[in-house]
Amino acid sequence: MLNSQIDTGSGGFIVWSMKREDFIKVVGEAMDSLPKQFRCRIRNVAVLVKDLPTDQAPPEHGQPKRLLLGLFHGVPMTQKSVFHLPSGPDHIVLYQKNIEAICSNEAEVREQIRRTFLHELGHYFGMTEEQLRGA
Numbered sequence: 421m422l423n424s425q426i427d428t429g430s431g432g433f434i435v436w437s438m439k440r441e442d443f444i445k446v447v448g449e450a451m452d453s454l455p456k457q458f459r460c461r462i463r464n465v466a467v468l469v470k471d472l473p474t475d476q477a478p479p480e481h482g483q484p485k486r487l488l489l490g491l492f493h494g495v496p497m498t499q500k501s502v503f504h505l506p507s508g509p510d511h512i513v514l515y516q517k518n519i520e521a522i523c524s525n526e527a528e529v530r531e532q533i534r535r536t537f538l539h540e541l542g543h544y545f546g547m548t549e550e551q552l553r554g555a
């Protein structure tokens with residue numbers, strides 16, 4: 421899970437939104453930029469892009485708020501064993517509107533997509549929140 425704080429000092433209203441296909445393309449580029457030894461270890465992970473978590477109201481500007489940017493669903497690779505029952509493909513969800521809400525331009529959004537995706541991928545590789553925060 422990756423949360424972030426809206427910066428109320430410099431935050432303005434978001435008047436634009438990246439096209440979903442462009443958003444997904446940035447995720448693909450982040451994936452392509454991974455070192456080969458990581459890429460070939462990624463198996464059965466789907467990446468989904470959603471607007472918002474189902475129980476969250478649209479983000480508002482002007483109030484500090486913790487926003488969920490992404491989430492990893494599944495069993496970290498390090499905890500899988502031959503006895504593990506299949507529970508469907510692992511997946512990473514990225515929340516587009518929350519990512520956009522904490523960024524003020526497209527370059528920032530692209531960087532944030534990349535960071536969020538790599539963070540959630542870290543969970544797939546079995547890293548803890550603490551390890552990822554220090555990375």
Ligand SMILES: [Zn+2]
Pocket residue numbers: 421422539543549552
């Ligand atoms: Zn996390």
